[in-house]
Structures are given as C-alpha cells and as structure tokens.
Amino acid sequence: MTTPFVESPVHAEIRALARKFARQELAPHVEQDEADARFRPELIQKLGELGLTGVPVGETYGGAGLGYSEYIGALEELAAVNTGYAISVAVTGLSQVILEKYGTEEQKQRYIPSLAAGQSIGAFSLSEAGSGSDAGALRTTAVRDGGHYVLNGTKLWTTQGDSASTFLLMARTGEAGPRGISTFILEKGMPGFRCGKQEKKMGCHTSHTMELILENVRVPAQNLVGREGDGFKIAMSALDSGRITIAATALGVARAALEVAVSHAKQREQFGKPIGEFQGVSFMIADMAVQYDAAKLLVQRAAALRDAGHAFSQEAAMAKLFATDMAMKVTTDAVQVLGGSGYTQDFPAERYMREAKVLQIVEGTNQVQRVVIARALLKD
Ligand SMILES: Cc1cc2nc3c(=O)[nH]c(=O)nc-3n(C[C@H](O)[C@H](O)[C@H](O)COP(=O)(O)OP(=O)(O)OC[C@H]3O[C@@H](n4cnc5c(N)ncnc54)[C@H](O)[C@@H]3O)c2cc1C
Numbered sequence: 001m002t003t004p005f006v007e008s009p010v011h012a013e014i015r016a017l018a019r020k021f022a023r024q025e026l027a028p029h030v031e032q033d034e035a036d037a038r039f040r041p042e043l044i045q046k047l048g049e050l051g052l053t054g055v056p057v058g059e060t061y062g063g064a065g066l067g068y069s070e071y072i073g074a075l076e077e078l079a080a081v082n083t084g085y086a087i088s089v090a091v092t093g094l095s096q097v098i099l100e101k102y103g104t105e106e107q108k109q110r111y112i113p114s115l116a117a118g119q120s121i122g123a124f125s126l127s128e129a130g131s132g133s134d135a136g137a138l139r140t141t142a143v144r145d146g147g148h149y150v151l152n153g154t155k156l157w158t159t160q161g162d163s164a165s166t167f168l169l170m171a172r173t174g175e176a177g178p179r180g181i182s183t184f185i186l187e188k189g190m191p192g193f194r195c196g197k198q199e200k201k202m203g204c205h206t207s208h209t210m211e212l213i214l215e216n217v218r219v220p221a222q223n224l225v226g227r228e229g230d231g232f233k234i235a236m237s238a239l240d241s242g243r244i245t246i247a248a249t250a251l252g253v254a255r256a257a258l259e260v261a262v263s264h265a266k267q268r269e270q271f272g273k274p275i276g277e278f279q280g281v282s283f284m285i286a287d288m289a290v291q292y293d294a295a296k297l298l299v300q301r302a303a304a305l306r307d308a309g310h311a312f313s314q315e316a317a318m319a320k321l322f323a324t325d326m327a328m329k330v331t332t333d334a335v336q337v338l339g340g341s342g343y344t345q346d347f348p349a350e351r352y353m354r355e356a357k358v359l360q361i362v363e364g365t366n367q368v369q370r371v372v373i374a375r376a377l378l379k380d
C-alpha cells in the first residue's frame with residue numbers, strides 16, 4: 001500500500017512489532033474467535049511484554065514513554081487483523097491516560113504499572129441506558145459515607161467489563177447535568193459490583209461489551225479521581241485522546257479491506273480478463289486508496305498535535321469522523337469488489353464491514369463529532 005507520511009525509525013519499529021504480533025498471534029485464531037466471541041486475555045499480556053499496552057504512558061509508571069504518533073501505528077496494525085484487540089488495547093490505554101493526567105501519585109503507582117504491562121485490563125464506563133450521546137445525563141449515584149462513596153446504578157456498553165480489573169467509572173455525586181459527575185476507580189470483585197448481560201453485537205465479537213451492575217458498592221474515597229464534579233471534564237478529555245485511537249483502528253480495518261480488494265481484483269477474471277482491468281473496479285480501488293491516505297494524514301496530524309502539547313480536540317474529532325466514515329465506505333466497497341464472495345464468510349471483507357460500523361458509533365457518534373467540530377468553529 002502507499003505511504004502518505006515518512007515515519008521515524010521509532011514509529012517504524014513500533015509498527016513492525018505490532019504487525020508481527022498481529023500476524024503471528026492474532027491471525028491464526030481470529031476467524032474462529034470471532035465466531036465464538038472468544039477474547040484471550042493472555043494476548044493482552046503478551047502485548048504488554050512487547051511494550052504495546054502502555055505506549056503513550058511515561059516510563060516512570062511502566063509505559064513506553066512514547067507518543068500518540070507511535071501509538072497509532074501499533075493500533076492500526078492490530079486492527080488490520082482484528083478490530084476487537086485494537087479496541088481492547090485502546091481502552092486499556094485510555095484508563096492509563098486518565099490516571100496519568102488526573103490521578104494522585106498513589107493512584108498512578110497503584111494502578112498504571114500493571115495496566116501498562118498488560119497484566120491487568122482497564123475499562124472506561126461512562127454510558128448508561130438513558131445517557132449515550134448525552135453522557136452528562138447519567139444517573140448512577142455515588143453518595144459520600146465517611147471514608148467511602150456508595151455507588152448504585154447500572155452502566156451499559158462497558159468494553160471488556162468482564163475481563164477488566166481496573167474500571168474508570170463515572171457516577172453522579174452532585175447536581176443534575178455534567179457538573180454533578182465524578183470519576184472513580186473501581187476494582188473487579190468489590191462487593192456489590194458485577195457484570196450483567198453481555199451485548200450480542202453485529203461484529204467485533206472478540207471485544208466483549210458488558211452491562212455493569214452496582215449495588216451499594218463501597219468505594220474508598222481515595223479512589224475518587226480529581227475532585228468531585230470533575231468527572232465529566234475528565235471523561236471528555238479522555239475521549240479526545242480516545243478518538244485518535246478509534247481513528248487509528250479505522251485505518252487498520254480499511255487497509256485490510258483495501259488489500260483484500262486489490263488482491264481479488266488482480267486474480268478474479270470475468271469476460272476473459274482480471275476484473276481490476278475494468279475501470280468500474282479499478283477506479284473504486286483508486287478511490288479507496290486516496291480516502292485511506294487522506295484519513296491517515298488527519299490521524300497523524302491529531303496525534304502530532306497531542307504529542308506537541310497543543311490543543312487537539314477539534315482535530316481528533318475530525319480524524320475520528322473522517323477515518324471511521326472512510327473505513328465504512330472502503331470496507332463496503334471491498335465487499336462490492338469481491339462480488340458474491342464478498343458477502344460470504346469465505347473472505348474477511350464482510351467481517352471488516354461489520355467491524356468498521358461500530359467505529360462510527362463509539363467514543364461519540366459521528367454526529368456528535370460534527371457537533372464538536374461545529375461548536376469549535378462557531379464559538380465566539
Ligand atoms: C460495541 C460498543 C462498545 C462501547 N464501549 C463503550 C465503553 O467502553 N464505555 C462507554 O462508556 N461506552 C461505550 N459504548 C457506548 C457508546 O459510546 C454509545 O453507544 C454512543 O456514545 C452512542 O450512544 P447511544 O448508543 O445511547 O446512542 P444515542 O445517544 O441514543 O444516539 C442515537 C442516534 O442519535 C444521534 N444523536 C444523538 N444526539 C445527537 C445530537 N445532539 N445531534 C445529532 N445526532 C444526535 C446519534 O448520533 C445516533 O445516531 C460502546 C458502544 C458500543 C456499540
């Protein structure tokens with residue numbers, strides 16, 4: 001495929017490490033594990049041993065001490081084989097990014113090293129049944145009781161809620177709306193904290209999506225992240241970073257679809273020649289490649305801005321919007337290039353299409369990205 005941007009040796013090394021892992025460790029199981037909805041936590045541990053579960057986190061806490069510019073290459077390579085594992089790594093990374101930015105020294109030292117090493121898995125639990133896009137309307141409560149907060153409610157859609165041991169969970173400590181929300185660290189096994197139903201989804205089956213039930217869960221007050229009322233701000237700032245990782249994941253699944261389409265267009269013959277020689281097919285492939293490269297540049301820009309310490313919220317939303325819409329289009333076109341075969345499970349194109357769809361929804365739907373971008377442009 002094309003290379004829209006010259007990568008530094010470190011970028012290239014991280015990308016090559018992730019590519020080798022994805023091809024050797026993920027690829028052999030991926031179709032069966034997708035069919036069985038099987039997630040293998042031991043693969044996260046192996047990724048940790050390679051330093052790929054804590055790429056953007058400081059070395060003080062066991063991370064690789066690199067930036068999002070390197071991180072996006074690793075996520076793209078994982079997603080080119082399976083979106084579910086890219087999302088797992090991204091969510092485990094998100095917990096670390098929140099703790100590193102907003103946690104106390106004690107919280108950082110207690111939770112980040114095992115997440116960065118892939119020895120434990122992290123989860124980010126904001127959404128509820130009544131509050132998805134309108135996350136500020138969440139209803140799970142956290143009431144102070146001496147040295148603890150007592151949490152009650154039901155969270156929905158928590159990625160890897162069944163395998164995570166560290167949860168960054170948002171609950172209401174005060175007034176209605178965003179300003180009454182706080183962020184807490186919850187640990188697996190806290191009394192009253194359990195998984196409810198597992199969602200049956202269209203795709204991304206290796207990534208489990210869980211309901212979480214909280215019944216009088218007593219969380220030590222020292223597990224509050226930041227101050228009371230900071231929770232929504234923390235969640236939104238985390239999502240700015242998370243959107244770059246979802247956009248990188250979209251690059252991976254789109255590239256895989258493009259590769260399948262190119263290979264098929266060279267091999268499949270109709271009317272006595274390879275279908276890639278028909279302009280109707282070759283132009284589709286050319287457009288797929290241009291869209292992929294354009295998305296990649298937007299993702300690299302957002303990552304570079306973040307790494308340089310500049311504001312990047314609008315650019316992250318642009319990258320997420322464009323890259324995930326691109327992935328949906330490219331994966332759909334790949335199915336078209338494969339014709340009837342594209343609609344069967346004999347080829348991975350239909351899986352890529354199902355995996356791409358969720359990327360337009362998570363970490364803020366693409367309508368919400370437009371709200372973020374427009375708001376930034378139209379503010380006084
Ligand atoms: C597989 C999967 C994994 C997920 N993982 C997590 C996770 O780990 N943690 C977590 O907290 N959440 C997670 N989510 C939840 C996800 O973030 C929400 O699904 C998403 O934010 C949308 O919320 P909703 O589903 O309630 O849709 P709604 O908010 O009900 O939206 C429905 C439709 O209305 C549109 N809409 C809503 N508001 C507006 C508006 N103001 N302007 C224009 N259009 C609007 C939306 O774009 C969408 O098309 C996950 C979801 C899925 C599917």
